[in-house]
Amino acid sequence: METRELRYFVAVAEELHFGRAADRLGIAQPPLSRTIAQLEHRLGVALLARTSRRVSLTEAGAVLLAEARSILGAVAAAERRTRNVDRPSLVLAAKAGGSSELLAKLLDAYAAEPGAVAVDLLLCQAHAAQPLLDGRADVAILHEPFDSTAGLDVEPLHAESQFAIMSSSHPLAGAAGLRMADVIDLPELARWPEPDGTYLPGPGVEVHDLTQLFQMIALGRAVAVMPEVVRVGLLEGLVAVPVVDAPKVTTVIAWPPHSRSRAVADLVRVATGFS
Template identity: 60%
Template sequence: MDTLETRELRYFMAVAEELHFGRAAERLGMAQPPLSRAIQQLERRLGVCLLERNRRGVALTGAGEVLLHEGRAALDATTAAARRTRRAGGADSPGGPRNRLVLAVKAGASHELLYKLLDAYAAEPDAAEIEVLPSGTCEQGEMLRDGRADVALMHAPFNSLAGFDSEELLTEGQIAILPAGHPLAAHKTLSLAEVGDIPDLPLARFSRHGTYPPGPGPEIHDQTQLAQLIALGRTVAVFPDSARAWLWAEHTAVPLTDAPPVVTHIAWPAHSRSLALAGLIRTATRL
């Protein structure tokens, strides 16, 4: 009576995101009429009007928006349960979650820290196997939420730590990475305003969930590509200090005076109760 099956949630999410029964049905791999009926049943069961059926298309009601947000969290939690259970399966270790952890890391970031962490942890007495999962820009949070990862290295203020437990690992300043030949590369320091407003060097734009922020700069989805574009004098980028590790000869790093410091955290779902995870966290905080 008040149960809310995940199937219904999936259906509603599709409709709420597409705002179109036909497209939503297609995305779900089903026909439109059963979808309509399912949503109607859902509304009746909840005793709530979720969608405003206008002549042309569909709009969310207030309750619909609530269910869109809360349902996303619920679906993530459900798929996380499935994934983590699967991962714990196979060789079911007696008396506890299996000794395997998936660590999400922003691809290419925190080289050195990651290296030290894996190294130190591997030396621990009963270390679990760590699978490093490179993630796209800033989606470590989603990976923790939907169970693709068990623990993540996250970078405040880019990642939001809301909803996770975390420990601070490292604080660093930020640098601008410029073509070595560029006039600004001679400066000892720069400000964000100076870097963001160079006529011949538009700021690179990084993809987030497949979309790019507006601006004149090139769209980046690969660090090598970015490095090349900088080397060719086509763009400039801002990175944490540790990015110096991968600079090319054609690059120059200039510290930024007014950029917010980047704090690298190790973060995990607040309800985690895994021994292996606890060990990794302990190792990380002792680095």
Template identity: 55%
Template sequence: METRELRYFVAVAEESHYGRAAARLGIAQPALTRTVQKLERRLGTPLFVRSGRTVSLTPAGSVLLREGRNALDAVEAADRRTRRAGRAEAERPGIALATKAGVSVDLLAALLDAYAAEPGAVPVDVVPAQIGEPERMLRDGRADVALLHLPDDDPATGLDREDIATEGVIVVLPGGHPLAARPALTLAELPDLPRPRWPRTDGSYPDGPGPAFLDSAQLFQLIALGRACAVLPESARPSLPRGVAAVPVTDAAPLTVHLVWPAHSRSRDVAALVRVATRLR
């Protein structure tokens, strides 16, 4: 299969409509239709079920959508990493480490300091990321490794990981809430406030009544206004703004901090960083 064919197929699958997919790709619809039909003939199976002006995926099409996205991500990642290596040809390229708000600053500092002390260590560029973004950055080549919380940030297949720490959980409440002065809470005692809907790794949001948000600044604003509460890792406490309060949740399952990297990575520098991270446990 050609990457062009995969891009065309993914566009039709995501739009569920040949006309919209053609407009998105900037090509004529007949050319798009012929390309998809050619792909179906080569694979020997239909990928779409046509219903009027819209289309839906067959079981085989669903498999190709999942695998095709991974393949296109890998191609884009190879392009980005090759260009980055080319720009740094005069010197050894460094490591791009993606991390989001809420990851322990102390843990990150300990990891960077320990790795910097290793013989042959290369520069590590810490890349701030929004909620749900680090996994996408790993897949498309913007990052070589990432720090993620599990189970909240449970990455899909195609990524390897190593646990490096665990931490407790807090609930973040409006500063004036009656429970904000409590020394601790249980899950059963959490207030009846909407829980924010975290963005998925593909940028979509799960269904539910809670407010959707794009970043931690929006989240904390909603909490300060009394519109939500959120269960977060203990390491988020130092970055909390004024107007909110944090209370430990004693019976919540602890969160695990993982260092995550693409399973196909052959970087010796990434491998060295992972080895250092495992010694921090």
């Protein structure tokens, strides 16, 4: 399997339309059809079920799509890392609006190290693990269990418990403590996007950043379970009730396996040093 074949397959699998996929790839449709057919022939499995009106993924196709995305990410990452090996610089990915205190401490401590290189910050709206997988970043600050650390090396930095954030007029606002069972079925529980940007179905409001979420909560339209940090600087009219049995949120520093970068190793050492 060549990466060209994987790129072509991913395009078709995502568009579910040979014409549009060919367009996106900047080639004509016939060679695309032929390449996919060859790939299927070599694998001995049908990847796409085509009627002349509709294209859909087979089960094998779904498996290959997931694998291919990850492989193409790894290839892009490999190119970037190879190219940048002699220009030591570090891109650190973190979720925008996350704990800036930890970040500041980390950057300060690392900058004081002998042999420290320049650290560029990549602040992501969501899913800070993605740039790590596609090679745009070298290290990331992630939050388990929210971010998937699959395929990454990880060191825990800090664990904190979670709180239910709600309007002070909410029926549960007066409680001293809640259990997950009390909140998990609330119809106003906010929903975050999945890694692919879509939302799982459900009754709660769809949110994509903290500001929007807090406005929704203030309006009594949403409730969310969040780690402790958000309690400081909580808006007027919002309360945080501890959820005693919610899983601890662990802030971790993550980097791709086989990282050979001295800078990454230093940063990780510094980070774990003061946790």
